[in-house]
Amino acid sequence: MNRFLLPTEVISGPGCLVELKRFVKAGDKVALITDGPLVKLGLADIVVKVLEGIGATSEIFDEVPANPHAEVVNKCRAFVEGMGASVVVCLGGGSPMDVAKVVAMLATNEGEWEDYQWNMKQPTNPPLTYIAIPTTAGTGSEVTKTSVIIDRNTKKGTGGDFFFAKAALLDPELMVSLPPALTATTGVDALTHAIEAYVGKNHQAFTDALALEAIAILAEYLPRAFANGTDLVAREKVAIAAAMAGLAMDQSGLGVVHAMSGPLSSYYDIPHGLSNAVGLPYGMAYNLIAVPERYARIAEALGLDVSNLSFREAAEASVLMVEELLDDLQIPTDLCDYFIKYGTDEADILKFAEESCKMFLMRNNPRNPQVKDIEEIFEAMLK
Helix, strand or coil, rough: CCCCCCCCEEECCEEEEEEEECCCCCEEEEEEEEEEHHHHHHHHHHHHHHHHHHHEEEECCEEECCCCEHHHHHHHHHHHHHHCEEEEEECCCHHHEEEHHHHHHHCCCCHHHHHHHHHCCCCCCCCCCCEEHHHCCCHHHHHCCCCEEECCCCEEEECHHHHCEEEEEECCHHCCCCCCHHHHHHHHHHHHHHHHHHCCCCCCHHHHHHHHHHHHHHHHHHHHHHCCCCHHHHHHHHHHHHHHHHHHHHHHCHHHHHHHHHHHHHCCCCCCHHHHHHHHHHHHHHCCCCCHHHHHHHHCCCCCCCCCCCHHHHHHHHHHHHHHHHHHHHCCCCHHHHHHHCCCCCHHHHHHHHHHCCCCHHHHCCCCCCCCHHHHHHHHCCC
């Protein structure tokens, strides 16, 4: 049995930030959850001014790092509860949104975060109104019911319908300051979501359509956004594709690339988008023999004429096309610098492989993973 749900209202287009007025009312106390760099760039001030125009008051929590840990969730919860927030607005990428959706739920429910993350506790009350305003186009967290928080040396996802945002505002004007390197890695994160959702065991008709369209849009518009960050058409297209890919992966699952990204982020603090981008061609090549017909369709979505190719030939071409895209986006082919930075411990590679194979995400992977195979991929990525 398949299920597909999207209670989040998605609004896109230049200047759509003003639509906050539909979800925030005069007198609301808004907790604006973001990160330090966005405050320094002045993007948080733009949101504050819109809120002031509505007649709402706001306070800013800007202490969310990349790869947030449980301690940040607890600190942010204390902030939100301390100010008596009635609405949570998140400005940022996947990390602030993962924290914001959790805190919006915790603010109206009893219990500690670890009870929900590790002990399967379920909320009994609806969350605070939560509005997502992404400033990157990658994670798709603005439309997902999943939050990923690091605790106990594990990058652990927790999900439920209570995490859905009331609305997601995809305003490309808030994305023009995103540097090319981050545009590239976050965009390829979205591509990874789409590809893994499409080839995964739990794919369904709704998510297939979203994933394939996201792949096609990203193939056309991500290089444009990378080359010219002020191209609002490209920025909006990539943002829409990221949301589509986020929906697809949230409701059909992920696979080997994201499973391998988990320990890389947990132990080496590698940015999620970068680890996925580097790992994507490795994961595609590994899974290819399990579902060659699906990778052939991916090649077609990427722009290849597959009419005279076998499934296997088209599938192999999809890997080459992704490698070419990564080269155009100046994404590195390995993560050796991080391995050197964190001590070149050979035991890490086996540990990472074992942990990856145990991750829940691997259950959706089209090829049943073997520790030895995953160890070889880590060897290639890190050494």
